Amino acid sequence: MHPREAARLAALHDLDLLDSEPEEPFTALCETARDLFQAPIALVSLVGETDQWFKARCGFDLTGTARSESFCTHTVMSSDLLVVEDAERDPRFRDSFLVTSEHGIRFYAGAPLEVASGLQVGSLCVMDRVPRVFTDQQRGQLQNLARIVTAQLRLHKTERLLREREASYRLLADNTTDMVVRADLDGTRRYVSPGCRVILGYEPQALIGTRPLDFIHPDEADAFGVLLEQIASGRIETATTQQRYRHRDGHWVWIEVTFGLYRDDGCGAPLGYVASVRDISIRKKAEAQLAHLARHDPLTGLPNRMQFQESLQREVARARRNRKGFALHCLDLDRFKAINDTFGHLVGDRLLRAVADRLRAAVRTEDTVARIGGDEFVIIQTGTDRPGAVTMAERLIASLSSPFDLGKHQGQIGVSIGIVLAEGSAIHGETLHSAADSALYEAKSAGRCTFRFYDPSTSKTHCRVA
Secondary structure: OOOOHHHHHHHHHHOOOOOOOOOHHHHHHHHHHHHHHOOOEEEEEEEOOOEEEEEEEEOOOOOEEEHHHOOHHHHOOOOOOEEEOOHHHOOOOOOOHHHHOOOOOOEEEEEEEEEEOOEEEEEEEEEEOOOOOOOHHHHHHHHHHHHHHHHHHHHHHHHHHHHHHHHHHHHHHHHOOOEEEEEEOOOOEEEEOOOHHHHHOOOHHHHOOOOHHHOEOHHHHHHHHHHHHHHHOOOOOEEEEEEEEEOOOOOEEEEEEEEEEEEOOOOOOEEEEEEEEEEOHHHHHHHHHHHHHHHEOOOOOOEOHHHHHHHHHHHHHHHHHHOOOEEEEEEEEEOHHHHHHHHOHHHHHHHHHHHHHHHHHHOOOOOEEEEOOOOEEEEEEOOOOHHHHHHHHHHHHHHHHOOEEEOOEEEOOEEEEEEEEEOOOOOOHHHHHHHHHHHHHHHHHHOOOEEEEEEOOOOEEEEEEO
């Protein structure tokens, strides 16, 4: 048992997630973990009194297991990552049905989901049916993903509490921090609660007689106008929408508006609507941060493997439409491991961030640079041909061959590059990546500071050493 089991369980039940329906953010993070670590199974597990239940699962047909059989029961005992590289050799798990049954789990890595200090309610874990080694870098990546899952848990709780409070606040409009509005069918405001002071900076009386369209951001005005017409005509009774309102000082505030049509008690004809207006700027910022974290490498800030794959598919589709080719560069740093092993991971991380900065500086704004592994990077060079790809490769090699200032140390590395040109209509993202990777293998075999082209017509590589 957890040393604070009662408090831990209270925190878990307070999330109100057990046995809830699947939700896209949790599923997306689960898929990200599976793809990032190339593991067949990834789970978002919540550990209850007697069972563990999976809020999201990839590659696993069970919705939960007995707590006594689970790996995650051990993960929630502390804030530390739990890694079991071979479950058959671990006395804690070798007799578990997850190991001995047809599931055949041999490898497990789980990062606890800590919703409050010392209170771990579950884990984000990846599993495999063969023993594996989990590197320090992978441990850090799994912990970063777990932090995103934890943020989503907290956001879920926050949104639930806001929804519960909304019903009560409507009865206490003059005391709420939300802005409550009663308006005619044409949108003319007849009552505005004091919440407008906090949200928009106006005194309530200053907004009486005004209309919301006078304050809406131009990009959202048309859609908002259509919604008001639908409410005014009685075609819809309630609606919730999000848009930006102009604050009194001129800046834009993200707000969420919940409308409710009210009717004449006698004939039932629409008379106007009541709107509850809430500032969601913090939520929008959190959503943007979560979206960024899910698609970016936390160390370098570059797009990660998931965003790279999405960008590659878009570029393939664009090339098919426009009949204009592009180049895919696969990069692998030369001598990086030696620096990392000699000076340690902190220096290695600093070097990777410096490499990312140089790669950004070497490409155009329309190109994509992504980090897809430890010292592996990819670049999608749009709208180019073979000479353009050669110029890019030479520029990259020259840039990364210059010494790096690593604080107390100087770093000298190089880069090997595999290139594939995507031309014509019969191109596919996975095939292109595999071809560029094959060319990279040839470049690495030939020496350092080298690039190779993949020739799709002959399935052989053409090379040039810089």
